Amino acid sequence: MSQSISSSKIKSALAPNISISRQNSESSNSLGNFIQETLALTKRLFIQLQRRPSTLVAGVIQPFMWLILFGALFSKAPANLFGNDLSYAKFLAPGLIVFAAFSGALNAGLPVMFDREFGFLNRLLVAPLSSRYSIVAASTIYIIALSFIQTAVIVLASAILGAGLPGIVGISAIALIVFLIVLGVTALSLGLAFALPGHIELIAVIFVTNLPLLFASTALAPLSFMAGWLQVIASLNPLTYAIEPIRYIYGHGDWAINSIVMNTPWFGFSFGAVILVLLAFDALVLLAIQPLLRRRFA
């Protein structure tokens, strides 16, 4: 009967081995353990992606369609409407880079929520993880990697559509900004995945945040086009702080840390100041989700 279990070698394979538990509870190598478990959890997410690539494909196609559709929408706009010498494609590319990264990051909590609902999370929670933050770390690494892929595709596609290509320093700065916005939003989404009762609620939150935050930012139109109240909201929206510096990089070959890259109704922000704002946003979110995670990870 091929269904039955072979009884040779069984003794040695099934006997308890106290040395494994001793070794682990006494080992001081908790950083090594943290890295081991984080890498394994990250690998699982990438295997899933490889076998079910539809989220990545959709994540790349969607901004691409925005690019073409919005480009066509404004193709007859008066010259110089979006600033000196700025084609709409060039104007739009930074908005879409940030928006695509933002949407991807906002969805980061969904797989975790499904793991909760299907009981897979229990498998992780009964394991002697060196820290349960490895679950959060793995999702974050995964989402950041996806965002970089998306960003690369949009940068290339926009270049083909006439937006130009920033230099190597510019690209690195864009990567840094994408990293910062994705980090904060991913953390937020993961916090919600542990706090909300189920995936229906999480999807509802994603749904009501996603597009409004897009329209209440400078992704599609500059501040000067907006009603006064929307200008205020857009100037408080973290997405704007990611979009404007990237747009500046696209528009100016000669930018520097102290270039004023963004003007709000109140003050102008230099490149350095914008980065600080994004760092503050990340710090704020990471602090805010602590109680949500601790409740479950205690």
Add this chain to the structure above:
Amino acid sequence: MAAAVLIKNLQKSYGDVQAVKDISFTVEPGEIFGLLGPNGAGKTTTIRCLCTLAKPDQGKIEVGGISAIASPKAVRQRLGYVAQEVAIDKVLTGRELLKLQAALYHLPKSMIGDRIEQLIEVLGLQEYADKKTGTYSGGIRKRLDLAAGLLHQPEVLVLDEPTVGLDIESRMVVWQFLQELRAAGTTVLITSHYLQEIDALADRLAIIDRGVVIAEGTPSELKDKLGGDRVTLRIREFTSEEEADQAKHILESLPFVEEVIINSVQGNSLNLIVKSGQSSLSKIEQSLAEVELPTFSLAQSRPSLDDVYLAATGRTIMDAELAAASTRDLKKEQKQQMK
């Protein structure tokens, strides 16, 4: 030597439902210990507290002398847990799941490959290991889950209703496997609402009902404590109430009969408790024949674990299951579980 598992005065409520009211039992190293109880008795809640998935409201939980509440990480390392619902990632292959599991338990990298190979072989998963788990049958999924639970060679393997929903063949495979596990020195804690399973497997057991332990001991201790043998009598295939009453009267006057109950659900058959060791059947048949009552069927047996449960609660496990099934709100529970 410290008990493999010690649970003392455990209490756990979900909202206003007291899932576990007062549960205490001790599992000795190297034995198979059964936790028997009908649906909703509190088995899963007890196990969730033991495996550090739920925080008890009150009580003591120790694994090998280590408190699950004070040192959850050390306890997690010592336990293997096979959940009631197998949770596997359908997209992964069996081997990939085992690799993930090995990393979560921090097996030394040099050991992982061999260890996984060993368990795949021991559990007969060779032809499935590299297929996606989404394609597995229930029995194979359970075996993969067993392999995952044993990968880190835990001192105690905890299984929550491991054979529910399995076909008979897969069930036998699991039973046989657990016996080999015990022979190799691993302590096994298994829950079930299936009394034949516990009777066949467990060295010792606790019967729980509505969140309370109602009996603890070896299967034969518990049965012997009840005393007497059980006799089931059918006068006709479907007996009338009058005839059943008449027979009851006659049988109650026999010196070796201790109790007679008419089971109206089973066509007014009669359940008797008689002094054990005597050949009561011929005397019963004879005294019925004297008043010209026929005998359709008649059987004598030692008490079963169901009789232990019946004596303590006044209902059979089957009745309790039916009652529980009609009052549970599974959706709501799942929501609660996730909290």
